[in-house]
Amino acid sequence: MYREILVPLDGSKLSEAVLPYVRWLAHALKVPVELLHVNDPDRLAPYSPPMQRGDYLEKVAASFSGIPNVKCAIEPGNPAEVIINMVTAEPGSLVAMATHGYSGAARWLLGSVAQKVLRALSSDLLLVRPQAANGDGTVELKTALVPLDCSQRAEMALPTVAELAQLLDLGVLLVHVTKHVYTGPPDAFLPVFGAIPNLKELWEQDKAKANKYLTEKVDELRAQGLANLSAKVIEGGVDGAAGEIIDFAQNIPGSLIVMTSHGETGIGRWLIGSVTERVVCHATTPVLVARPQK
16 A cells, blocks of 8 residues: 655654554554654754764664564755655655654644645655654554545545555544534524524535435445444534544544545645644644545
8 A cells, every 4th residue: 555654753752653653554554664864954053063863763663573674764954855855756655744843842743844744745644743742652543534525525535545444444434524604503593584494404404415425425435345334424613624523533532534635626725724734733633644546
């Protein structure tokens, strides 16, 4: 499925939070791992020698017991550019990285490395938000939670989901968040000459349409051999789709959010300043951004 897993590390404990997920994925998918540290000249004073992280990377590599093919690479340059160029030169890699690095204040994500990679990379990207900043051990994911907005663009994550579910023995939970129309009670009426239906009725129609759509997608995945499938329609709230996805995923232990970087239309992207980026920024659940497969 993936040629390798590329893991950018900046030497901090926060950046190592992704390692338990990488160990589990590398073992389950039987793919090599490449640990990458980028010597960023912008972080150095003019008189400072280049930072070397060979010993550090070798120590991290030694923690991958049972995974024989773990490589280490040290490259000079801008971290985001180096990551993007490496994957562009040799497609087929899964990039796995934490959304924070160096320190809790100097975040990798907003306006920095992870965000630039998220926006520019054409390969799949696994992003993990550090909690306890513990890179030891391993984890085991059990459920792929897949937000769908009824668009063909969002559905482009489904081939990746189907393949991962079969290889990793994951359950698949398809989720649709209805649009939040009104903050009043659900039995309220719109005061427009009585011509517009009861809002509760509108919501029920929206739910029925979403349930029908999700049922069709479940049937399509079941026809591909997947058995552990379910679907859920969630009422949209004032926090929008991103907030509902984040809250819902937090209540499912061992979940992995899988979503594309686009939704609704190719022009109206989910990514920039919208649902996917907000989920990545705020979710404590790991997020796999699956790029559309050709």
